[in-house]
Amino acid sequence: MERLQKFIADCGIASRRAAEKLIADGRISVNDDVITTQGIKINPVSDVVKYDGKIIKKCDEKIYIMLNxxxxxxxxxxxxxxxxxxxxxVTDIGQRIFPIGRLDNNTEGLLLMTNDGTLMQNVLHPKFKVEKTYIARVAGKLSNDELCALRQGIQLSEGMTAPAVVEKLSYDDEFNQAKISITIHEGRNRQVRRMFEAIGHDVLALKRVSFAGLTLHDLKRGKYRMLTQEELERLSVYLADN
Structure with a gap:
């Protein structure tokens, strides 16, 4: 068991003295009960503590989030x-977290977030060649030669891209649009869009559906969830294998 004000301080919210004032002002709740009494003890593992309605956790606790x-x-x-x-x-985490990599403003899909700097560094390091799969809706119908070019690598301003895994999923003859799955392991700025633009096809919509072996499944757009223990273990194995 641990005193509530110490727990608040350990979460980086305020000093112990300032935490006592937060408690007195009714801004702290434990398991959804507002606490105004000083000196109460909590179980930092099982009790849910909120500050102004937002869950707070100790800074040394690692947070792993999947956001759509x-x-x-x-x-x-x-x-x-x-x-x-x-x-x-992502408004009720109670800790400072960061995105692992980026998706540009007009791209949607899977984005991992964490406060684990070691994991972030490993996932983003080129030596691990972490795969990212996107579904792109592009203007026009891609020829076999163009698909082959994407698979072999595209010349961009900073050099050739690495080979990609590319699959033609469908083609809409009415709107003259193709749906393409593309898997890359590099992290260049706007890489997928630029690869298609280089062969004469604008990307109309782009969604990342897989990252480092993890997938969105049924996670709704704009929502997030914590990674499961199984997913964390899979991620660890994935990095070890690469």
Whole structure:
């Protein structure tokens, strides 16, 4: 058991003295009961503590989140141009977390977030060649030669891209649009869009559906959830195998 004000301080919310004032002001709840009495003890493992309605956790607890990012949100913690960021979608974590990599403003789909700097570094390090799969809706019908070019690598301004796994999923003759699955392991800026643009096809919609072996499943757009223990173990095995 642990005193509530110490727990609040360990979460990085306030000093113990300031935490006592937060308690006195009725801004702290334990298991949804507002606490105003000083000196109460809690179980930091099983009790749910909230500050102004938001769950708080100790800073040394590792958080792993999967977000289904919608279009129209910047994949940063803050934006100097005051645009909407993904932090507006993850509002009750109680700890400072960061996105692992980025999806541009007009791209939706799977985005991992964490406060585990070691995991973030490993996932983003080129040596691990973490695979990312996207579904792209593109203008026009791709020829076999164009599909082959994507698979072999595309010349961009900074050099050739690595080979990609590319599959033609469907073609809409009425709207002259193709749906393509593409898996890459590099992390260049707007890479998938630029690869298609380089062969003369604009990307009309882009969604990341898989990252490091993890998939969205039925996670709804704009929603998030914690990674399961099984997913964390799979992620660990994935990195070890690469």
């Amino acid at each position: 990012k919608p279009k129209g949100y910047i994949s940063t913690v803050k934006d100097e141009q005051n645009r909407k960021t993904i932090m507006a979608l």
